Amino acid sequence: MPHRSLTAAALLAGAVLALTGCAQPAAKPPAAAPASDDHGAVADAAEVSEPQLALLTIDPEGGVRQLDLLDETETELGSVPAPERTATDGRYVFADSGEGMSVIDSGRWTWDHVDHFHYYLAEPALLGEVAGRGAATVATTLSSTTGGTGVFFAGSAEAVLLDTRALSQGELVERFRLETAPHDGMVVPIGSFALVTEPRDGVAASVSVVDEDGMPVPGRTAACAEARGTITTRVGAVIGCADGALLATVVDGAVEIERVAYPAGAAAPRATDFAGRDGRPTVAAVAGDRHLWLLDTRERAWTLLAVDRPIVQATAVDDQAQHVLALGADGRVLVIDGASGQTIAQTEPLVAESLAIDAGAPTLVVDQHRAYLNAPAERALYEIDFADGARIARVFSPPTTPAFLAETGR
Numbered sequence: 001m002p003h004r005s006l007t008a009a010a011l012l013a014g015a016v017l018a019l020t021g022c023a024q025p026a027a028k029p030p031a032a033a034p035a036s037d038d039h040g041a042v043a044d045a046a047e048v049s050e051p052q053l054a055l056l057t058i059d060p061e062g063g064v065r066q067l068d069l070l071d072e073t074e075t076e077l078g079s080v081p082a083p084e085r086t087a088t089d090g091r092y093v094f095a096d097s098g099e100g101m102s103v104i105d106s107g108r109w110t111w112d113h114v115d116h117f118h119y120y121l122a123e124p125a126l127l128g129e130v131a132g133r134g135a136a137t138v139a140t141t142l143s144s145t146t147g148g149t150g151v152f153f154a155g156s157a158e159a160v161l162l163d164t165r166a167l168s169q170g171e172l173v174e175r176f177r178l179e180t181a182p183h184d185g186m187v188v189p190i191g192s193f194a195l196v197t198e199p200r201d202g203v204a205a206s207v208s209v210v211d212e213d214g215m216p217v218p219g220r221t222a223a224c225a226e227a228r229g230t231i232t233t234r235v236g237a238v239i240g241c242a243d244g245a246l247l248a249t250v251v252d253g254a255v256e257i258e259r260v261a262y263p264a265g266a267a268a269p270r271a272t273d274f275a276g277r278d279g280r281p282t283v284a285a286v287a288g289d290r291h292l293w294l295l296d297t298r299e300r301a302w303t304l305l306a307v308d309r310p311i312v313q314a315t316a317v318d319d320q321a322q323h324v325l326a327l328g329a330d331g332r333v334l335v336i337d338g339a340s341g342q343t344i345a346q347t348e349p350l351v352a353e354s355l356a357i358d359a360g361a362p363t364l365v366v367d368q369h370r371a372y373l374n375a376p377a378e379r380a381l382y383e384i385d386f387a388d389g390a391r392i393a394r395v396f397s398p399p400t401t402p403a404f405l406a407e408t409g410r
Contacts, residue, residue: 040111040145042168045122052108052121053409055372055381056093057402058083064095064104066124066408067381067396074398077104078126083404089140089149090278090410092127092167096136101151103127103162103172106408109144112234112279119409128172132156139188139230139237142279144168148175148212150187150194157182159196161189161212176214188230190237191250193217197227197239204228207239207246209255222246222257231274233281235297240271240285247297260300268304271295275315277366278410284316284324292324294338305341309334312355313364317386325371325386327364331355333373335386345390353377363405374405381405 041047053069056077064077080102083095091109095102107124110117130136134155141147145168151160159178166173183199192212197204204227209220229240236249244261262270271285271293281298289310294303310329314336317323322338331352335345351362354377365372370393371384381396 040109040118040120040143042120042122042145045107045120048119048121051110051117051119051409053367053407054106054108055396056088056104056106056406056408057374057381057398057400058086058093058095058404059400060403062095062097063400064126065398065400066106067398069383069409072396075124077124080104080126081129085135086404086406087138087140088406088408089142089144091144091408092140092149093406093408094136094138094149094151095404096138098134098155100132101130101136101138101153103130103167105167105170106406108409110410111145112142125170127167127170130160130162130172130174132158132160135184137184137186137230139186139232141189141232141237142234147191148189148194150189152185152187152197154182154184157185159185159187161187161194161214164189175212176210178210178214184228186227186230186239188232188237188239188248190232190248190255193250193255195237195239195246195248195255197224207257209248209257217255220255220257222259229272229274229285231276231283233276233283233297234279235281238274238283238295238297240274242270244302245271245295247300258300260295260297260302262302263304266302266304268293275313275364277315277317277368280316280318282316282318284314286311286314286326289329292326292336292341294324303338305336305338307334307336307341308343313362315364315366317366319368319387321387323386325364325366327351327362327373329355331362333364333371333382333384333386333390335390345386347382347384347390347392350380350382350392351375351378365405365407367407367410372405372407374402376401376403 081097093104107122132153139150149162161175163173185197188195209217224241226242268287274283276283311326313327324336331349383394
């Protein structure tokens, strides 16, 4: 298993020029398809005519199941160590137990070619464990067959870049594993590079660019006070900072980092957890319980919206109607006008009991046509047609508690 282990001092040895100003380039680079000529195909996978959407759930004991949204059949995939949190890129689900991270391959993925898509179906599999201690922060790209997947273990202060192409072939391969000073950090893949956070006084304070072997790229460091939260959009990779966000793109084979500052005078908590529909430029983040941030990565601009009721999650749909979906503190799913912040449709309180007790956190996920919500205490999975007045399209009753939810096949 190829990997490289470096200290934080070695990581910074080549980073001699701090790009704290991060001036914006004269022209915004266009979105690009994943750098691959195989259109996302891998051996033993069938290309199909439509997305193979499914809901993958994990129960509190680690039992993994996948519900096919086309024919409503359910498959038991096995079990992993009981997770404390999960993340997904739409194909793989990363289940963090606090003593390592399990990787689950749903066997379903979409390859985005910008103007069209390719859809694939393969056998699902439990790929194994990535060693590490403490909470694992996962950062993914828009491709599940190329590039890298970043994992940072807060307890052991290790920054790991997994080879995503190897994952697509059923192998766990670490491109690098860096030893850093203790902090809640991130490893964010971008093209054939990655951004790795560096701490000051135990808090992430900057990011440095490294290549796919973990070697620092000279002159590519940017300040990012209290770095927290990341997401990849069609435009580039986002990292949240105390004063706004960094947006990393690859231009002419090199990483460019821009700073997108919060609007002057904006009085709201910062964004720390971004969510949005896959492949779209705009993402959302909760800002306290009465506001939400929208970050348009194409326009390099923030918008602060006041909402008309308390919310606990938000995700940008970014369709022509500028819809934002949110989970209200009372357990309702809200369709919010992204221009005014007003609620234009809502469900009944679907997860009020789950929010009131420690039964697993409900997670709201969205694709082009539907939203999905797990209800651990209510032991249900909801499919919501957000464009049709937040209509409940289907309700599924899983045989085990759906403590964690990921939509796969996206």
